[in-house]
Amino acid sequence: MVRAKVVSHPFSYKVKKQANPVNLESWAKQQLTNPGQHDQVMFIQGGPGRGKSVFCRMFADWVRQHLHPIWTPILIRLRDIHAFEENIENTLSASVQADFAKKDGWLTDPNTRFLFLLDGFDELRMQGRTTGGIEDFLKKVGYYQENCQRNPQLGHRFLVTGRELALQGIVTPRNLERVQIALMDKTLQQQWFSNWGNLVGQDKATGFKKFLQAQHCPERVKELAQEPLLLYLLAAMHRDGKLTDQMFEGTSSINAKILIYQTALDWVLTKQRPEDLNFELTEQQTDDLRRILTEAGLCVTQAGGEWASMTMIEERLKGDDGARELLEKAQKRIGENPLRNALAAFYLRPASGSVVKEGAVEFVHKSFGEFLCALRLKESLEEWTEPRKKGRGFTINHDQLAEEIYDLLGYGRLTPEIVDYLMALLDTSDDFRPVELFERLEDFYLCWCNGEFIDILDETTLPQKTGQKLRKHGVELGQRQVDIAAGLNTMILLLELNRYAEKKNELKDKIDFHPCGKPDTEGFDRQRLLRMISYSNSVEFDNFLITIRRFLRQADLSGANLSWAYLSGADLSGADVSWAYLSWANLSGADLSGADLRSADLSWADLSGADLRSAHLPSADLSGADLRSAGLREANLSGADLREANLRSADLHEANLENIFWDEDTKWANVRGLETAINVPEALKNYLTSS
Template identity: 25%
Template sequence: MTHEPGISIKKPDKFWNKSLKIEDPRNLFSSVGKAALNGLLGNLDSAAENLVEASAELGIAKTPGEIAWLLIYNSLTTAMVALVKSNQDLQIKIDNNELEVNELKIICDYHLDRFLKDNELRINQNFFTNPKDLPIIEIIKVPLRQWLEEFGEDKAAAQSISDRLPTYFVYALREEWNKDSQKYACLTEQPDTPFIKASEQENAWRRYSAWLQRQVEEPMFFEAFGLKQIYVPLYAYYNCEVEENQQDDKFEDRLHENKQYQRVVVDLESQLETWLNQADPHDAIRVISGGPGSGKSSFTKIFAAKQAEKEKVRVLFIPLHQFNPTDDLVDAIGKFIQSDIDNILPSNPLSKENAEPRLLIIFDGLDELAMQGKAVQEVAQQFVREIEKKVDRFNSNKTRLQALITGRELIVQANSNEFRKPEQILHVLPYFVSKDDKGKHNYKDERKLLNEDKRQQWWKKYSLLKGQKYSSLPKELEKNNLIEITSQPLLNYLVALSFIRKKVDFSQESNLNIIYADLLKSVYERVWENKRQHPAVKGLKEQDFIRVLEEIALSSWHGDGRTTTVRDIENHCNRSGLKKWLMEFQKKAEEGVTRLLLAFYFRQSGSNNQGDKTFEFTHKSFGEYLTATRIVREIKLIHKKLKAQQNDPDEGWDEKEALTRWANLCGASPMDEYLFNFVLDEIRLQSIQNPSDIANWQQTLCELISFMLRHGMPMERLNPRPDFHQANQQARNAEEALLVVLNACARVTENISQIEWDSPEAFGNWISRLQGQRVDGIVFCLNHLSFLNLKDCILLFREFYWANLEGVILEGANLYRANLYGANLEGVILEGANLLGATLEGVILYGANLSGANLSGANLSGANLSGANLSGANLSGAILSGAIFYRATLEEVKNYESANFKGANLTETVLEGKVKT
């Protein structure tokens, strides 16, 4: 009889020998089982130690087969404990008196023992390459699922948990070998050993690869399933310049250089695998761009795990919110690896002594880079250039290093000049692209990928994992007003959570903030099946719970946008008068806050330079939503306090006190478009309850801005008082926040904001201070100027590049040689304004009133003036080629004969009393 090569696994002969110093040898298994079961109630930290002690008592194994049995047994048991520990928030319905101490014995010993009686189990050359293929793993999944069901998990959750066992086993196996390699040394010393002695560096990469596999199997939020189980592959597109003879007249598809592009649709994973395999040394950087919740980080985790498992290329995954960029990338990566407290990461693969022949580094979250005293955009630009420099250096002879970078759209756009190679920027597409979006953009989709609605695939997976009845997207959610939300991976998942709770009416217009509010409420209401309230919220009212979470989010925003520390949380709560509520979470400060953070939308992420534990939001948008509700809460309070003092000078706040509060709230970090959108949606929600409130807030903010422009921000009142540079930057941030929050109110009310300008040049001076020097792309504050009254303002040579000036009153304003390229001037009043020599190329002037405006020498190439009123305007020497004047009024315009109307669309316009068609 011939045997397959390898080592035959055998249970140690003396395992049941009563000469061991154990009163009952069966108690050894029982103690292991009890350790795991107790772990379900929060004692899993000691469970690992119990297993180590058990392993030490099993030192009777002598032969390679017995040693191999111990390796598999210890790894399998450790994996199951870790798996249960990862799901300890699933509220498994177990009480202490219900614990049966023999359960893990049945799983770990009985089934392994029974299998060996009927089968020969051998570990061979492929064992460490593909440990998942060990037959016993699939067999034990069944009793593990049954065990979970017995202790209260529903069938779907129990199945999801047990399905994740193989990946957990692989990681446990690597860790067990690394932890006690001497004990297992005989497996590599036999003359006919199936193992190859791997170098220490090789083993380190295998451990790290196993860790990457486990990351995508970790449970999502409070679910029994992991990312890998719910993940749906993504599509993307890259911009491809259209040849001149293929161009159409769609202005929407023009970039700033007036070129036209097609959006070439691709399968994201296939596209990147092709790039990785081609290994072109001159094309070694790829960028994934996407909005919050678009799935870019989930994709890179899945991609990293898959590529690491293939072992063709070494893969290093770096979350940039945990990364400290320096002038030298090699040094920065070395420090990142040294900061790994679990010693999972291999040695620095960019150093000379550990150089790898092929390496892919995935930098996730370009927008989350942070450095003291520097703006994110500046840090990101320096970081990208350093990557480019190092990639060129490492690839001077052959391709050794490739880099994949992810980032939100705005930060990628700001760095687009660095990424000019074909197909270099891949824009993540949503699960579903509507007909309207297809019509708006010029997609090239040869494989008809956009015909697929991936929401259906996601909901089918989700329903199976949750034991629900839906085989596709529920009809209640298949509505036009929900497409934008359900098409984004994260938001679609959040919608699913609220939909199953049945607390949000999706038949009405659903605001994203409603869904976030419902999720927070569901977190607060989470209780054990026997109605035991979570200890972190016991005795705390819901509004106080939300208030503390807002302060945690504010602490994070004032930091790097995602992470914070227990100390910073305590400081913020103390300053905001929330110490009493924070104390409700804790008996000992740090333990209590830690419990709170780990129980909800946070995870621990190491320590900072001072040794404080750091925590991060599981997704940045949770922090942005909570920060937005905190800002809106402050607006409401400021309005209330200012009105109180107007009624009684001994009550409330004066303007300086209100501005001091605002500087403390919004000065530390600048706002961005993502945070603004949450603020806007929160104000919209408030307007549903009481529309007059928003109009009152708008007027209060106008008055506060007028006071601020006359007296400045009271930065001297801050405690601790910042130095001059910090005070200047914080004042600028706070002032910009006043402007954009005012704009949010105005967008809801559509009322004109009546700010009292101290002088005709006051607004021009202020907006120049806020916008600074434009480097590239759209300046944030310029997108929030709509509905302002700028009548008679002096705006000579001012920069309004791609600004949103919708509904602005510019009557009599002096815009001599101002740059209004691409600006939105829809509904603007420019009656009597001076636009002599102004750049208005590509502007939207739909319905604008330009009667009597001086447009002498102005450039309006490609402008959309449909429905605009230009009666009496001076068009002397104006450039109007390609402009759209559909149904515009051009009666009695002056000097139009010298204007350039080449290619202009004058359909149904009125010119000199006649309709032009």
């Protein structure tokens, strides 16, 4: 049994903060069989490893067994859709690889109703996965669902799954019924323990249960055990004697998760090898096998996060003598290419949705692939700062570094999950040299901003070389897209290093990243970031926002010119935006909580629905700004200019309004919390009382 919590109801834009859990299977059955809810799109969201895809498969099979032919389930993995038609019916026809879907009228047969289970909303293989494109697809599903309710010849239903982060910054259809898969509670865990006992024996299952319930078991482990995938890995580790309570003492959540994945990786490398590699391996050969898996993780990520071609993995391994020798040794045993068989045992399987003819693989659990990708990136980031044995400098020179950055980062986007794993892995590494890494990446970033890697006329550019290499393996990226990806992913690493240094007293003065350069210095260019935003958006309208918005928290943007910038939904919490120019910028729904906006120019900016709790806004220019439904609780607005601003339904609980500027065009309708606000001008009190 899986439990979920209702996040939001159809035709309501309010997200429920607290909700009682429901049985997910019962909820889905009730949604499907209740005619009054047939205009609603069922949306199941949840984090990685929560069981979304497994539920889709199980529920589709239950419908097939118990409700067919009343309902005919069709399971579609959205990652397998390679072309999206303007008409949703044509997209469905192309996705259902069966003869009946090729006939005209298959969707209008009054005697047949389909339940379309669209699994993996966050893995849509749209061109660039733009917010607008994804939003448009979801709107089409919502509109078609309403048509199915109105048209008796249709009557079909849609169930969509995906990670909740995929919905950030998206206006969802009004008829979306969203539930979120809840963490496993004790009742569900007890059922799981019972099933685990049937597999490994009740004694071992009981022993694992007692381990989790013991007082000395770290709370972090108990929390992670509420996630299905991690519960299984913990159970397997305990079964093999690899799990102790001392392992997790003093670890953070991400570090505990990494420890579990690393132990699981060691487990499959030493205990769960396929027959093709079932010979005595030296420690060096085990490391070679680990390298094969990390390269597979990188390739899958570079190819879009779903699958990667075998030839892509093989090509990346050509330069690794150890990995090549290991595979050659296995080849002598089985007489064929061993890579495909070797990968099959390590949480990978053939990719059914791939268009690559020579074969492709995908990770059974996407989160495990992201962890392996982070391991691969860690290796390179450490090598980039390895000092030369003789003389000054590094073993990898400036030109080699640029080539490797494009090779590793010149694709798509680094995900928050990969970045979290990467920074935690680096933090515990003896070979992590943060200052040197920061300086080298910043140098690359500045060269990239100046167009030095793409504006080369007398030779093939690095973006072009990388794009050509990726295209051979089914990854269609032009050299502009590669160049933009390399630059933005490097910016993400710089932002993360800057955040990392803020927590280390010995690094604060040595690592200080300003995307526009430090104000009042020769290298300061207030227009730089705005130019990079425009350049990044030249391939996709909101490319910069999609790539960077989750990494801007605590960023130093002081003095930057971001007028007219599109930053809707960006995470700028704790950022320094003092003295910045943000007039006419779109910051709707952005998280600016705790941000420093002193003397910032926010005139006519769209801040509707923005979170400005505890933000510092003294002397900020908010004239004409749209602050409808903005959260300004405990914000410091002393001396701010609010003339012609729209504060309808804004939250001003305990906000400081000392010496604010306002006029008769400032809109205060339905403003909340003014009675608890501090230093409210008497003239404003009298005006609101009389109006």
